Amino acid sequence: MQFEKVSQFDNLEMGYVYEFSGGYISRNQNIFSQIELTDLNKFILEKAVLGTPIFKLGDGGIKLLVLSGIHGNELPSQIANLKLLNELVGRELNHAVYFIPFAAPKATMDNRRFFNSMDLNRSTHIENSLSNLILNAAIELGINFVGDFHSTAFNSNPGFEAIFSTKSPCPESFLMATYISKDVGSNIISYDFAGASYKGAVEDVCNLKGIPAITGEVLCPFAQVAEGSVERSYAQMKSFLSYFGI
Structure with missing residues (x-):
């Protein structure tokens, strides 16, 4: 994967995971009306038209990925991801942090859960699905x-704010979730083994591949931005970053 320095923003680099997933986020007024139009956010929205952009801040140490938008109609986390990236750009970091604010910009544009009729959080194990390409990246x-x-809505899975994790094969998934749960008050949901309940979740397949991962869920109706939901996701x-001293 090729990364290029973004000259107008200190220490920011970017590349593309996939170039056939682009969308105009501005056409989804439910999310666009909630995005602060900083110079950085304008730049990110422009890049999302061309595919799934990935951004990098910092060098050295460990490498972390903050991912959102796997479901295009789950809006708070996508806004929170932008907020976090804006906060950290230009800061000296002790680790490298990668950001994918819009995993499937086209799905976000359309305010739809699925991308090309595929649930990306049930298809990470399927070769060349978009979530599989994110995993490979x-x-x-x-x-x-x-x-x-x-984000999760009432009467959906899980239907309340939570951190998902597994204890095996990557025990640190559970340790990260425990830390976040104690830190911000989200409920913890833990499974003994990754992928035991259903196949294809990004978190589960990452854990199965030896990359400890968690899933954060905040409560918000699908395709909307409920009061306080962005702040909870943020x-x-x-x-998550604080666990690693960022």
Whole structure:
């Protein structure tokens, strides 16, 4: 994967995971109306038209991935990811942090859960699915830990704010989730073994590949941005980084 320095933003580099997933985020007014139009966010929105962009801050130490938008209609985490990236750009970091704010910009544009009729959080194990390509990019980049952030509605799975994790084969998944749960008050949901309940979740397949990962969920109706939901997702992301001293 090729990364290029972004000259107008200190220490920021970017590349593309996939170039056939682009979308105009501005056409989804439910999310666009909630995005602060900083120069950086304008730049990111422009790049999302061309595919799934990935951004990098910092060098050295361990490598972390903050991921959102696996489900295009789960909006709070995508906004929170932008907020976090804006906060950290230009800062000197002790680790390398990668950001994918919009995993499937086309799905976000359409305010749809699926991308090309595929649930990306049930298809990470399927070769050449978009979530599989994100996983492969993480492996290629040597990502050490993944935080995948979502939102959940009442009467859905799980239907309340939570951190998903597994105890095997990567015990640190559970340790990260425990830390975040204690830090920000999210409920913890832990399984004994990754992929035991269903196949294809980004978190599970990362864990099965030896990359400890968690899934963060905040409560918000699908395709909307509920009051406080962005702040809760942002708190989960910040806690994920805090576990590693960022």
